[in-house]
Amino acid sequence: MITIEGSHGTSVTRxxxxxxxxxxxxxxxxxxxVYFWLGPYYIELAVGWYRxxxxxxxxxxxxxxxxxxxxxxxxxxxxxxxxxxxxxxxxEIALVVKKQGINPRNKTAVAKLYDSFIMRLEEKxxxxxxxxxIRVGIPPLEFxxxxxxxxxxxxxxxxxxDTGCITIKSMRIIEG
Amino acid sequence: MNKETLYAAIKSVAVDLxxxxxxxxxxxxxxxxxxxxxxxxxxxxxxxxxxxEAELFDYYSVPxxxxxxxxxxxxxxxxxxxxxVGHHSLKNLMPSVMLSTVSIPVRSFATLTVGxxxxxxxxxxxxxxxxxxxxQGMPGYKMTRVESYxxxxxxxxxxxxxxxxxxxxxxxxxxxxxxxxxxx
Numbered sequence: 005m006i007t008i009e010g011s012h013g014t015s016v017t018r019x020x021x022x023x024x025x026x027x028x029x030x031x032x033x034x035x036x037x038v039y040f041w042l043g044p045y046y047i048e049l050a051v052g053w054y055r056x057x058x059x060x061x062x063x064x065x066x067x068x069x070x071x072x073x074x075x076x077x078x079x080x081x082x083x084x085x086x087x088x089x090x091x092x093x094x095x096e097i098a099l100v101v102k103k104q105g106i107n108p109r110n111k112t113a114v115a116k117l118y119d120s121f122i123m124r125l126e127e128k129x130x131x132x133x134x135x136x137x138i139r140v141g142i143p144p145l146e147f148x149x150x151x152x153x154x155x156x157x158x159x160x161x162x163x164x165x166d167t168g169c170i171t172i173k174s175m176r177i178i179e180g
Numbered sequence: 181m182n183k184e185t186l187y188a189a190i191k192s193v194a195v196d197l198x199x200x201x202x203x204x205x206x207x208x209x210x211x212x213x214x215x216x217x218x219x220x221x222x223x224x225x226x227x228x229x230x231x232x233e234a235e236l237f238d239y240y241s242v243p244x245x246x247x248x249x250x251x252x253x254x255x256x257x258x259x260x261x262x263x264x265v266g267h268h269s270l271k272n273l274m275p276s277v278m279l280s281t282v283s284i285p286v287r288s289f290a291t292l293t294v295g296x297x298x299x300x301x302x303x304x305x306x307x308x309x310x311x312x313x314x315x316q317g318m319p320g321y322k323m324t325r326v327e328s329y330x331x332x333x334x335x336x337x338x339x340x341x342x343x344x345x346x347x348x349x350x351x352x353x354x355x356x357x358x359x360x361x362x363x364x
Contacts, residue, residue: 036216039224083186088226092187096194103198104205111227112218119215120208121193128189136217141225158229163220 006085008078008135009173010040010162013050015063019072019175027167037163038170040076042137045151047073049159051178052148059147071178077171078135078164086122086133089160097121134166 014022027038041049054063054071063069087093097117100106106113126132139158142151151159164170200208212218221227 037220083182093190096190099194100197104200104202111222113209114227115218115221116209116212116215117197118221119212119218121197122217123212123215124193124196125189128192129186136220138220138224138226139229141228161224165216 005079006082008040008042008085008137008162009046010042010076010078011046011050012038012040012074012076013052013054013057014072014074015054015058015066016068016070016072016177017066018063019074020068022074023172023175026172027164027170029165029167037136037165038167040078040162040164042160042162043156045156045159047176048148048151049143052143052151054178055147056143073176073178075173075176077173078162078169079171080134080166080169083129083131084134084169086125086136088118088136088138093121132166134164134169136163136165137161138163 012022012027029036029038040046041053043049050073051071054073057063058069058071100117100121101108101114106117108114122133122136137160140161142148142153142159145151197205197208
């Protein structure tokens with residue numbers, strides 16, 4: 005069993021609801037899953053992401069739109085966590101890209117290939133990946149000025165695909 | 181199930197996908213148009229990360245004077261072989277890149293071209309120098325050779341007791357055969 009500590013930025017209203025009812029798997033634009041920031045800057049990233057969403061009025065209708073950061077543990081068996089940054093995995097996918105002549109700049113095609121690859125991998129490996137670790141883009145810099153991308157690179161995030169593996173540890177309210 | 185089993189499965193999936201005809205493969209991709217992983221990758225800009233990070237290659241446009249103070253000191257000289265090996269930092273030049281190993285046949289002169297990306301760091305070899313790098317604080321990133329490079333330096337090796345000191349002097353081009361011969 006491995007434990008991954010992560011953070012999730014949202015409003016106090018929503019965080020309170022999550023504390024009571026737990027995380028719900030949404031089927032939003034980014035697919036099914038709950039997203040958590042990882043690494044030493046996980047609080048800053050969660051706050052940055054909250055601020056980014058707040059700038060788009062995401063929380064405007066919430067009773068208490070103040071920023072809240074939920075800290076969680078994602079727990080799953082070692083074989084139930086897939087690291088999409090794994091070198092072996094990337095190399096094999098790159099091999100398919102090359103063999104099948106996919107234009108690497110065609111991100112839609114590459115994304116579909118990853119999807120196919122992971123689904124097939126789950127089938128072969130006879131496992132359902134409950135959590136996926138992946139390096140993602142950072143929130144716009146104006147919302148997270150101090151993130152040292154030149155030192156740590158783009159941030160890692162964990163996508164929990166099974167809410168049963170999420171344990172809420174604490175909640176912090178960030179004023180201002 | 182362990183990593184070996186996972187990697188065997190990964191290879192097996194790759195073999196299956198590679199073996200598909202173009203028609204089959206196109207159908208396979210189309211079937212995953214709305215898959216969760218596909219959405220995840222597109223919406224989180226995960227596939228853009230490499231390109232975003234590549235912008236850090238602006239290092240390459242840094243004026244030479246700002247990048248000339250490479251200090252590769254304290255190389256341990258292994259007297260039992262013709263190589264010096266050490267662990268050194270290029271922090272002053274490339275803050276997130278650590279030079280992890282270097283082996284240099286003991287000669288008075290050599291040249292190298294150093295380049296790096298967020299995902300890979302390598303050197304283009306001119307003369308008898310071998311180096312490998314890792315990106316500091318990024319354990320997922322492995323040593324991989326790439327062909328990108330930009331910084332060319334003349335490296336002189338001076339032996340002092342059991343250590344060798346390397347220092348960057350001035351820009352040097354391997355094409356400058358005359359200078360190479362003079363220095364060598």
